[in-house]
Amino acid sequence: MKANIKDLNLTDLKIALEDLGEKPYRAEQIFKWIFVENVTSFDDMTNISKELREKLKEKFDFHNFNILQKQISKDGTKKYLFDTLDGNAIESVLMEYKYGKTICVSSQIGCKMGCKFCASTGIKFARNLTPGEIVEQLLNIQRDENIKISNLVFMGIGEPLDNFDNVMKAIEILNNQKGINMGARHISISTSGLVPKIYELADKNIQCTLSISLHSADNKKRSQMMPVNDTYNIEELIKACKYYIEKTNRRISFEYALAKENNDNLEDAKALVKLLKGMLCHVNLIPINKIEGGKFNKSTNENIIKFRDYLNDHGIVATIRRELGSDIDAACGQLRKKEVEKC
Numbered sequence: 001m002k003a004n005i006k007d008l009n010l011t012d013l014k015i016a017l018e019d020l021g022e023k024p025y026r027a028e029q030i031f032k033w034i035f036v037e038n039v040t041s042f043d044d045m046t047n048i049s050k051e052l053r054e055k056l057k058e059k060f061d062f063h064n065f066n067i068l069q070k071q072i073s074k075d076g077t078k079k080y081l082f083d084t085l086d087g088n089a090i091e092s093v094l095m096e097y098k099y100g101k102t103i104c105v106s107s108q109i110g111c112k113m114g115c116k117f118c119a120s121t122g123i124k125f126a127r128n129l130t131p132g133e134i135v136e137q138l139l140n141i142q143r144d145e146n147i148k149i150s151n152l153v154f155m156g157i158g159e160p161l162d163n164f165d166n167v168m169k170a171i172e173i174l175n176n177q178k179g180i181n182m183g184a185r186h187i188s189i190s191t192s193g194l195v196p197k198i199y200e201l202a203d204k205n206i207q208c209t210l211s212i213s214l215h216s217a218d219n220k221k222r223s224q225m226m227p228v229n230d231t232y233n234i235e236e237l238i239k240a241c242k243y244y245i246e247k248t249n250r251r252i253s254f255e256y257a258l259a260k261e262n263n264d265n266l267e268d269a270k271a272l273v274k275l276l277k278g279m280l281c282h283v284n285l286i287p288i289n290k291i292e293g294g295k296f297n298k299s300t301n302e303n304i305i306k307f308r309d310y311l312n313d314h315g316i317v318a319t320i321r322r323e324l325g326s327d328i329d330a331a332c333g334q335l336r337k338k339e340v341e342k343c
């Protein structure tokens with residue numbers, strides 16, 4: 001396969017053009033065609049000579065994903081199943097909020113983390129997505145819907161910090177003002193808690209929002225939900241989060257999926273307050289979505305509200321995440337490739 005042109009940031013593109021004996025300013029024109037005009041072939045680049053287009057075609061390809069399936073939820077959320085052109089498939093979700101359109105992207109094909117409540121765990125890990133493949137999810141939906149997406153969250157299939165370099169490069173491409181021009185503050189990275197990578201991210205100081213999938217303030221319970229806790233426990237995780245806050249001055253968002261009679265009682269809320277007290281953070285409570293064959297059930301609405309109120313009354317800002325797309329399995333943890341088997 002030829003190299004994916006979307007894997008190149010502007011600097012790479014300038015080097016590639018120099019290698020072809022071209023002037024570097026051509027790189028900006030081409031970059032704009034790809035990421036602003038969102039064209040799908042070199043022949044669409046009308047201000048680029050035929051000769052250069054042919055040279056580019058010899059080396060590069062567009063790797064445009066095919067849409068295998070598109071589902072639309074009653075609430076307007078749209079889920080895409082993309083063919084990644086190598087026999088695999090990934091999912092991306094488009095959500096509408098008051099403040100704009102948000103895409104939830106996948107970062108890997110499958111996931112290694114093994115969280116017990118997450119549907120992505122059922123997908124065998126195949127490989128990391130490349131920067132171009134991460135960005136293509138946004139470009140593809142923008143083309144399909146003829147829209148501009150304003151926010152991006154790494155909350156689809158995969159663990160973004162386990163694909164660190166490609167995710168960083170994708171963010172760099174998304175940020176570029178000559179291209180998509182999406183500010184880092186419009187991007188959220190969600191992690192199950194890969195502690196060394198949180199330090200690495202903090203040192204990059206890129207101003208994106210960091211979301212931590214916490215789900216319990218108790219090591220025993222958290223390990224039962226998330227095997228990663230056996231490698232990096234809650235104390236190490238919180239220490240890394242404090243470092244992130246200190247370095248970036250950014251508020252961390254802790255995600256907490258409430259499962260009935262598991263992590264949703266008063267004791268759990270008390271432990272969470274004790275753990276997070278004084279930190280620059282916010283807690284996002286997610287009514288857990290039951291997955292096929294999973295042992296965790298959704299908390300009652302009453303418990304969810306009680307849990308939130310307890311946190312708010314004790315100095316921790318907490319909100320309940322609106323559930324979007326649950327009728328099309330697009331809600332948190334429901335992304336998986338079962339459709340592929342049907343196709």
Ligand code: SAH
Pocket residue numbers: 113117118119154155156157158159160190191192193211212213255257286287288289290291332333334
């Ligand atoms: N691997 C990353 C990003 C993908 S998961 C992470 O772990 O953060 C995105 C968010 O959805 C995480 O907070 C995750 O814990 C949550 N999630 C996964 N399965 C869920 C489920 N069944 N119900 C509710 N939230 C879930």
